Amino acid sequence: MAAELPKPRATREAYGDALLKLGGLHEDIVALDADLSGSTKSGKFGGAFPDRFFNVGIAEANMMNMAAGLAVGGKIPYASTFAVFATGRAFDQVRQSIAQPNLPVRICASHGGITVGEDGCSHQSVEDIGLMRMLPNMRVVVPADYNQAYAAVMESYVLPGPIYIRMGRPVVPPLYENTPSGLGSGADILRPGSDISLFACGIMAAKALAAADELKKRDISAEVVNISVLKPIDEETVVDSLSRTGCAVTAEEHSIIGGLGGAISQVASEHIPVRIGRLGLRDVFGKSGLPDQLLEEFHLTARHLAELSGLVLQSKGC
Amino acid sequence: MAAELPKPRATREAYGDALLKLGGLHEDIVALDADLSGSTKSGKFGGAFPDRFFNVGIAEANMMNMAAGLAVGGKIPYASTFAVFATGRAFDQVRQSIAQPNLPVRICASHGGITVGEDGCSHQSVEDIGLMRMLPNMRVVVPADYNQAYAAVMESYVLPGPIYIRMGRPVVPPLYENTPSGLGSGADILRPGSDISLFACGIMAAKALAAADELKKRDISAEVVNISVLKPIDEETVVDSLSRTGCAVTAEEHSIIGGLGGAISQVASEHIPVRIGRLGLRDVFGKSGLPDQLLEEFHLTARHLAELSGLVLQSKGC
């Protein structure tokens, strides 16, 4: 499949493209941004539909509440800014005025994770998934590549309630050859396996495949599952996978607290207690550097994922 | 021990009393509030030390950043408001200006949980523990009664880095006969047992003891552990307890996502995979009602805790 794959593109580009497409299809779509419409790519919509685009300046709280008001007024608002500000700067607004009243606001944030790079820790969001997962009614989506991000945004239009979709800054290698019709249950088994489950989201899904390759050389059969919908998480697929493999490693460009690792740990300890290793930021903030340097520094590579898998396998069943 | 116990008091009262005491002992303590100094009890300090007390009005973001600035200026700031606003309304401020620079700001929030009562969901914080747990450097404390809250506040003065302490609105029955010298490791085995571990925090600790009584009638030996320090959590005590009992239930006045249940699930699935049931708000917001009615409605009672324990025991080892 690798040969025909499209070229690497950023998930935020998919947001821009899909939003533009949606805007042409649906009159009731409006978009908002907080002075980052070039980075988040919402500007494409803004250029095509200036009357339905509201740049609120650097005022994330106001943006989220305006989105809520627009939703009450019958619109389907797409609101974007960097992930760290979309979730943290306006948490109470999202909580009280979007999640609690269950309004169809789509928060499409860019610059999730540490691959933000040189801007450093203030701009690298490593808690956003955890923050959004804590909110009742909120659907939490982390696409793995351009095509999946495009599908996630297209699909979001018809879904009820509030949605958080996390996009990234850098180009990422393609994982899905074509644009899927939607995310389905949000848990795609990319490769079946029997010794260990690798649950990954975002850019880590591709790395999980690479890690599975490495593990294969050591005669370890790893099942790779791309979890694109972190909430509501597809418990059945997770539990099935764990019942086949008996242990797992999670991988995410996010804190090991509260994100994918937290979600899988909770599912496992409730339904099928097995050992879970969590790869992610080990409760630290990021720093400045090139994206790849940071991924290495914070152990978010296929190599580290394979290593951790080995450790988890050693203590499997202990 | 029940006979000599002091009368029920609210943990927020302990905050007011301890802060007043600390203020007399240490010149470098300052306190801030956001128009809730009567409710949080920071007003006691304000009355005694008006020069060191800053009421910023209804401006939680400004309060947290002012606290950061005061800390940079060599003060030990205690900042209080309702838990929902302390953590959610000012999350980015706490993240960027307190947690990341590791400043000794003590965020002492009142009105954690649903026992806020009649004010309803907008004022009932059921995500604050999860939010604060996500932040590197942040110590997260949930005292179980007046005496423990008093100890937590007194002890906080000498600890390094940022601290979040969650206080509650209603009076709660005493659990600790005397004021402990500190919280120790933050995991107190209130009652040893061998069949199941009950990990509880805040008002649920007392209910866990009552649940253990109920379970005893059914010949089930429950170990009750009061987790007052949710971060850094005392992994050793948790793992030891789980290795003795082989399963657990967590109980908290908080969402079952990301709080105590999340923390214990992560520890278990990393170190000692056993079945964990989580008692708490099942991913819903609160509502108006009397505190006790709400505890019943949301299943935060000793009875429900005992019931869930029974279910977990049934599938123990499955």
Added chain:
Amino acid sequence: MLQSPKTRRGALGFFSERLSPLETQKLGKKANLLRRDIIRMVAAAGSGHPGGSLSAADIIAALYFRVLRQKPDDPRWPERDRFILSKGHAAPALYAALARSDFFPASDLVNLRKIDCHLQGHPDMHKTPGVEISSGSLGQGLSMSIGMALAMRLDRLPGHVYTLLGDGESQEGEVWEAAMAAAHFKLQNLTAIVDVNGLQIDGFTKDVMNVEPLVEKYTAFGWHSRAIDGHDMEEIIAALEWSRTIPGPAAIIAKTVKGKGVSFMENNAGWHGKAPSAREAEQALAELEGKKVPGEGEPVGR
């Protein structure tokens, strides 16, 4: 303060001429009814916020019984005017106005804050008919109003959005983000009313965190803004009408008395969020009854 009848005509021409003395009196009675409802509700609930509900009673009465075009039997009628209670803790005043406008039975009022009653401690748009948005966390209502006003403008709907804020609430920075944005977006269909009762929870606003001068602040943020007596029904109506004629957002800075109408509650921060005892409620009601025109019954609805 009052302008001539001609210029006081609403932007859309549907306001009646200058209030007649009889109409003024009628609206005053409605406000008094809301006040009595507030006392009964909060006393029955055993908790709640009487002070800021009473200070807003005249403004809310003016809106619900004179200015707002709404259809109680069709609460989501697209052409309606919207009222947004940004200071959500004044829910009792809003609930009373909605009940007395027949959005739901007035008999519900005494179940305020009771478990399973739709009348939550703070307004919930999905539970209570007529509540446009959920509120309770201060400082968010004006921003939401902007969103609603923009949606209405996009849909060419004629309605106007009226948003009521507290003076303490105006300490929230988001209010000023919203103020800046409403002016930038030239929202002609938006009016902010600030209930300047001079008190917040911890004391006088000027002592806790001075928000004045509010007229100048709104002006500097690009609004048309004017000060009124928030208990003078003629001034209130005139200002609400004036605000619809402005080619941009308009701010009405309404000087009020917290706890207005109940002697022992007036100007007393202690009554911000405390329910009166049965005896206190009786005294409050007696005082309010005294202000009622003798012989007046308890009218239900308009």
Added chain:
Amino acid sequence: MLQSPKTRRGALGFFSERLSPLETQKLGKKANLLRRDIIRMVAAAGSGHPGGSLSAADIIAALYFRVLRQKPDDPRWPERDRFILSKGHAAPALYAALARSDFFPASDLVNLRKIDCHLQGHPDMHKTPGVEISSGSLGQGLSMSIGMALAMRLDRLPGHVYTLLGDGESQEGEVWEAAMAAAHFKLQNLTAIVDVNGLQIDGFTKDVMNVEPLVEKYTAFGWHSRAIDGHDMEEIIAALEWSRTIPGPAAIIAKTVKGKGVSFMENNAGWHGKAPSAREAEQALAELEGKKVPGEGEPVGR
């Protein structure tokens, strides 16, 4: 705009008389040096924010090379003045000023944003000597400055806090929470300087979200406030001195040009957060060199 030498004396009496032409020229050269550093740093990093660093260069030069009382060999000297860069993305300008004031070697500058260099993309108080607070998330610096100014007042320290904000940043509501609070707390030892370069990321501030009139806004929020040309060294120094004489917080609204000094960057939103290529950097440096007094070397430190 300039006042007489007598009234321009700083509050604490340590300001010199009116700037001599020579001193003005010297400060101008320092600003030029900072500009060249900024270009070199951002070009070497391959990313960063030249536009808002260049617009602030004169203000930051005035502060670091004339106004601030600091001890580079004792960065935490309690009596020092504090400079807070609320618009943290202008870190290159701050780092250059710190290096040229000997807080750390100027040779570090080219390692801006490189992994393991202390010069983070946004200021980190624990990594870089002389950085007073960490910033990067906009809108928080003025609030932190209030905390610092209060701490200094409690400790009876003589220092003054100068905080630099962006005009786009002034859209954050927290800035207005802070403005309200600083006036309420009567902070005499606090000066806010707004770098009004008229641009933010998405375009002209007046188009994206108009923040003007800023002088009136600060005045309505209880500050003394005045407008200056943020590239006129005499006006900058005069305003900074004036601000120390005010019995409360003072705001300096500095009109600037984003990208100032580099023709192709001036007034161009595209250069907010983009590094020049090697060729572009060369051209920029040549332009800036041209503005240098011929024969001048590259001075290090004051």
